[in-house]
Amino acid sequence: xxxxxxxxxxxxxxxxxSAHYENQHLPLVRQLPGLLGWRYSLRVHAEPESPYFAxxxxxxxxxxxxxxxxxxxxxxxxxxDVPNYxxxxxxxxDYPVAEA
Amino acid sequence: xxxxxxxxxxxxxxxxxSAHYENQHLPLVRQLPGLLGWRYSLRVHAEPESPYFAxxxxxxxxxxxxxxxxxxxxxxxxxxDVPNYxxxxxxxxDYPVAEA
Numbered sequence: 001x002x003x004x005x006x007x008x009x010x011x012x013x014x015x016x017x018s019a020h021y022e023n024q025h026l027p028l029v030r031q032l033p034g035l036l037g038w039r040y041s042l043r044v045h046a047e048p049e050s051p052y053f054a055x056x057x058x059x060x061x062x063x064x065x066x067x068x069x070x071x072x073x074x075x076x077x078x079x080x081d082v083p084n085y086x087x088x089x090x091x092x093x094d095y096p097v098a099e100a
Numbered sequence: 101x102x103x104x105x106x107x108x109x110x111x112x113x114x115x116x117x118s119a120h121y122e123n124q125h126l127p128l129v130r131q132l133p134g135l136l137g138w139r140y141s142l143r144v145h146a147e148p149e150s151p152y153f154a155x156x157x158x159x160x161x162x163x164x165x166x167x168x169x170x171x172x173x174x175x176x177x178x179x180x181d182v183p184n185y186x187x188x189x190x191x192x193x194d195y196p197v198a199e200a
Contacts, residue, residue, distance in 0.1 A: 041195035050193060093150060095141035
């Protein structure tokens with residue numbers, strides 16, 4: 001399994017981020033080919049303070065499936081939408097999973 | 101569902117981190133009460149460069165189960181082991197999951 005993990009530092013306008021994210025961005029995410037599962041949170045906690053406002057994670061069968069999804073028209077549409085809400089930036093990580 | 105996400109910046113000695121992590125730390129993690137699932141990666145990729153060397157993620161039923169796990173003797177043992185390998189520090193995030 002290969003994972004995508006996106007970490008969002010605090011945006012300028014958290015309410016605008018959340019509305020755009022759930023109403024505009026996630027519908028684009030759902031169309032990614034090869035997406036096996038995904039989930040997100042707009043309530044990220046850390047002590048003393050979280051450097052990230054939101055997190056998104058998704059699973060793909062392997063690195064090739066992840067790369068194909070990102071290179072697809074749907075992947076391009078997802079990436080092109082990010083600047084529309086992620087005013088604090090976005091850290092995009094991916095990794096092969098080692099499991100128990 | 102409630103998730104724990106631990107992000108490790110690059111350690112001083114990556115090989116020593118990896119050996120301690122897999123041979124000493126993960127056996128402690130496995131003993132956490134209420135742990136529903138977990139996975140990790142020592143091969144975290146980002147462009148142009150990943151600020152994190154390793155990632156660990158785990159699932160608990162809810163925030164109470166997560167808090168109970170962390171407060172348990174097994175949770176204390178897990179936390180007390182972190183400085184033994186995480187020479188670059190560790191960012192510990194937790195969040196309630198919103199799912200598709």
